[in-house]
Amino acid sequence: MSLRVAVQMDPMESINIDGDSSFALMLEGQARGHKLWHYHVRHLSMKAGEVTAWAHPVTVKRERGAHYEFGAPVQLDLARDIDVVLMRQDPPFDMAYITATHILEHIHPKTLVVNDPASVRNAPEKLFVLKFPELMPETLVTSDTREIVRFRQEHGDIIVKPLFGNGGAGVFHLKPNDSNLNSLIEMFTERSREPLMVQKYLPAVRQGDKRVILIDGVALGGINRVPAEGEARSNMHVGGTPVKTVLTERELEICAKIGPELKARGMIFVGIDVIGGYLTEINVTSPTGLQELARFDGIHLERNIWDAIERRR
Secondary structure: OOOEEEEEOOOHHHOOOOOOHHHHHHHHHHHOOOEEEEEOHHHEEEEOOEEEEEEEEEEEOOOOOOOEEEOOOEEEEOOOOOOEEEEOOOOOOOHHHHHHHHHHHOOOOOOEEEOOHHHHHOOOHHHHHHHOHHHOOOEEEEOOHHHHHHHHHHHOOEEEEEOOOOOOOOOEEEOOOOOOHHHHHHHHHHHOOOOEEEEEOOHHHHHOEEEEEEEOOEEEEEEEEEOOOOOOOOOHHHOOEEEOOOOOHHHHHHHHHHHHHHHHOOOOEEEEEEEOOEEEEEEOOOOOOHHHHHHHHOOOHHHHHHHHHHHHO
């Protein structure tokens, strides 16, 4: 089976070929004989019911500084010319991202979009997880300062973060004696009208924030991300160190509870975050971790992802 695959992602020149999961997916797709095109979401258009994108035919190779080669750009009709669209641009999950899901919804599932664009839109990382409160730490989503103050009085040690942030940006750990809560709320309020997410601080984060990868709702591996000394965030963007790990009984229990919901929503590639046995996020927009898992465990889940895609085509 040879598929025509358009990859909607960030500029090719900026990716880290040793860590980028989209790059791993492209290498595997190419090895299977699939034809690849690359386009940036800015080059996605819709007119008179047709969804098009200006895209470059692309070949990829694991060679630093020469990891891709573009052909001449062409305008693709994504419903007629393409079998699969990989929606892999990085967040933030803003109105531009949401608009792209609306546009791609017009071609799915005739052209398979991974992950399902309507489900991605309806399942933002920090809100979709609230569907499973029994698996989460104590959590509050609000714009009301009184509620945040009350939550802090109850729990003392808290995490405050933007509801639609990514990569650890804007995440604050406030200890019980920290006097900056009101200033922090004012800063967020000036920047955005969006509510905040406030969570009880989990000291277990010092031992790591585990990224578990589920394919078609089944947990197939994970990596642990240990925060740098003096840092509350474990994201690799901000210095977190990935380390080899195994999935615990509790983590497998979490995956068993959420997996059927993910599969029913057409979420082929999902990464969840677990700290100390508590589910904190469900990442559906552009999950990462494939290359780290391959290095530590020799597991190439990009193969499982393509198997799942090919089964649908």
